[in-house]
Amino acid sequence: MLKDNTVSITSRSNLVTDILKNHAVQTPQATALVFEGIETSYDSLYTNVQKIAGYFQQKGYKKGDVIGLMLLNSDLFMTVYYGVQLAGLTILPINTKLAPPELDYIFNHSEIKGLIYDERLSETIEQIDYDFELKLNRQQVREIIDGPNTFTPIEIDSQDTASILYTSGTTGRPKGVMLSHANIVNAVEIWSEALQYRPTDRVYISIPLFHCAGLHVIGVGTMCGGAALVIDEAFSPDRTLQNITKERVTIFTGVPTMYSILLGKKDMANYQFEHVRKFAYGSAPMPHEVIKQLKESFPNIEIQNLYGQTESTPGGTSLTDDAALERVGSVGKALARTQIKIVDIEGQELPSNQVGEICIKGPQIMKGYLKNEEETKKVIIDGWLYTGDLGRLDDDGYLYIVDRKKDMIIRGGENIYPIEVENVLYQIPQVLDAAVIGIPHEVYGEVPKAIIALVDEGSITEQEVIDFAKTKLAKYKVPHIVEIVKDLPRNPSGKVLKHVLREQQV
Structure with a gap:
C-alpha cells in the first residue's frame, strides 16, 4: 500500500551553500558552530567558507573536480564541506576508520584531485600510493582561512553533484553515492521540519560527520533551522554528559549504542538535562527496553527515531515521540515530500501488513552511483529507490523493518x-x-x-x-x-x- 506524506514546503535554497549564506545575511551574529568551547557565528563561518572557496578557485580547480575530506568532527569539517561546494567542486567525506586498501580503492575510483586531512591520519594515508594534486592538513587549512583569498561567485546548478559518499555494497566493492545540491537541500529541509529545529536550539553531535546521517540530518539540517551545531570530536560518555549540560544542549543525537552506554553509567541519574527537549537516534534499531528506560528516566524529553539510507541522502521515515512506546519496532511514517511503498519480488505493490522490499521516492533520492550505471538501474526504478530492506506498512502507514539488507x-x-x-x-x-x-x-x-x-x-x-x-x-x-x-x-x-x-x- 502506497503511503504519501507529501506536504507543501516553500524552498528556501537552491544550493547547499545557500542555506549557510541565507543565515549569514539574515542572522549574522547567531551561533552556527560550537567546538571545544569556541562559538562561531553564521557570518564568521560564511566568511571562512568563502576563503576556502577562493583558495580552490585561485588554484584553478573546476566544476566536477572531487576533493576528499578526511577529518574528524570539528568546526573545520563543516567549513571545508561548505567551502569546497561554494567553489563549485564536489566534496567527498571519507570514513576516517578505513584501512589503507579500502582508501586506495576510493581514491582511485573517485579520481580525487585533492585531500584535506587530519595529521593524526598521516600514517594511514602514507601507505597509499596515490598521486594527489593537492594535500592540505588542518594547520594549512587554517592558514588559508587566515589569508587573503578572495572568492568570485560562479554559476552552480542545483543538479550538479555536490557530494559523493561511499557506502559498502553486496558486491564487496564500495559504491559512490552521488548527491546533487537539490538532493541535499530537500533532505535537510525535510529533516529540519521533522525534527523541528529552532533558531534557539543547540544540537549536539558526536556521531561522525563523514556519515550521511551525521552530515545531512544533523549537521546541515541543524543549520537549515538556523540553530547552533555543538560538535564533539568523538563520543565519550563522561565528556558527553558534561557537555550536554555545559553547552546547554537542547537536542542530543546518537545511535542506540550511545544511549545504552549512557544509561549504564551510574552518574547519569545525577544529570537533569534541564535544557534538553529531544533525544534523536538512528542508524540501528533501538531496543524497546532502552526506549522505555529513557522515557522513565527523562519523561519530559521527546524521543524520535530516524530512518533512511545514504542513497536517500538519507531520508525515509521518522517515528515521533507520541508513538515511541506504542508502535514497538516501527521506524515511523513517511517524511514530508516522501513516499513509501512495499513491493514483492516482481516489483508489484503489496497491501498493508504484507512483507516485501521497502521502496522510497522523493526529491532526496540520489542521482546514482558514480561510474556504476548498471547498479544504479537496479536500485532506482521509475524514481523509486529499492532499498533492499524488507518491511511492512500497517494500516496507519507506520513502517516496520522486519529484516535488514541481506546479511548486513x-x-x-x-x-x-x-x-x-x-x-x-x-x-x-x-x-x-x-x-x-x-x-x-x-x-x-x-x-x-x-x-x-x-x-x-x-x-x-x-x-x-x-x-x-x-x-x-x-x-x-x-x-x-x-x-x-x-x-x-x-x-x-x-x-x-x-x-x-x-x-x-x-
Whole structure:
C-alpha cells in the first residue's frame, strides 16, 4: 500500500551553500558552530567558507573536480564541506576508520584531485600510493582561512553533484553515492521540519560527520533551522554528559549504542538535562527496553527515531515521540515530500501488513552511483529507490523493518557487509572457506564473527586470522571472534546457509 506524506514546503535554497549564506545575511551574529568551547557565528563561518572557496578557485580547480575530506568532527569539517561546494567542486567525506586498501580503492575510483586531512591520519594515508594534486592538513587549512583569498561567485546548478559518499555494497566493492545540491537541500529541509529545529536550539553531535546521517540530518539540517551545531570530536560518555549540560544542549543525537552506554553509567541519574527537549537516534534499531528506560528516566524529553539510507541522502521515515512506546519496532511514517511503498519480488505493490522490499521516492533520492550505471538501474526504478530492506506498512502507514539488507551486520550504527570481510579472509592462503555473520553483543548490538574452514587442519590460528584482517579492514569490520570448523553448511547449489550458522550460535 502506497503511503504519501507529501506536504507543501516553500524552498528556501537552491544550493547547499545557500542555506549557510541565507543565515549569514539574515542572522549574522547567531551561533552556527560550537567546538571545544569556541562559538562561531553564521557570518564568521560564511566568511571562512568563502576563503576556502577562493583558495580552490585561485588554484584553478573546476566544476566536477572531487576533493576528499578526511577529518574528524570539528568546526573545520563543516567549513571545508561548505567551502569546497561554494567553489563549485564536489566534496567527498571519507570514513576516517578505513584501512589503507579500502582508501586506495576510493581514491582511485573517485579520481580525487585533492585531500584535506587530519595529521593524526598521516600514517594511514602514507601507505597509499596515490598521486594527489593537492594535500592540505588542518594547520594549512587554517592558514588559508587566515589569508587573503578572495572568492568570485560562479554559476552552480542545483543538479550538479555536490557530494559523493561511499557506502559498502553486496558486491564487496564500495559504491559512490552521488548527491546533487537539490538532493541535499530537500533532505535537510525535510529533516529540519521533522525534527523541528529552532533558531534557539543547540544540537549536539558526536556521531561522525563523514556519515550521511551525521552530515545531512544533523549537521546541515541543524543549520537549515538556523540553530547552533555543538560538535564533539568523538563520543565519550563522561565528556558527553558534561557537555550536554555545559553547552546547554537542547537536542542530543546518537545511535542506540550511545544511549545504552549512557544509561549504564551510574552518574547519569545525577544529570537533569534541564535544557534538553529531544533525544534523536538512528542508524540501528533501538531496543524497546532502552526506549522505555529513557522515557522513565527523562519523561519530559521527546524521543524520535530516524530512518533512511545514504542513497536517500538519507531520508525515509521518522517515528515521533507520541508513538515511541506504542508502535514497538516501527521506524515511523513517511517524511514530508516522501513516499513509501512495499513491493514483492516482481516489483508489484503489496497491501498493508504484507512483507516485501521497502521502496522510497522523493526529491532526496540520489542521482546514482558514480561510474556504476548498471547498479544504479537496479536500485532506482521509475524514481523509486529499492532499498533492499524488507518491511511492512500497517494500516496507519507506520513502517516496520522486519529484516535488514541481506546479511548486513550493524555494529554500533556502523554497517558491515559480510562479503567485504569474507573477501579479505579469502586472501589468507590457509583459508579454504569463509562466512561472516553477526552475533549479539551487549554494547554494540552486533559484532562480526568469522566461521572458516582451512585447507590443512592447524595451519593457522584464530588470532592470526584476526591479525591479518586488522591490516586490511577498518577496526569495526574486523571479526570479533573467529571459529574454525571442518566445513560450512551449503544448499544443493553450493550457497552457504548463513541462517544455519546463525541458528548454531544460539
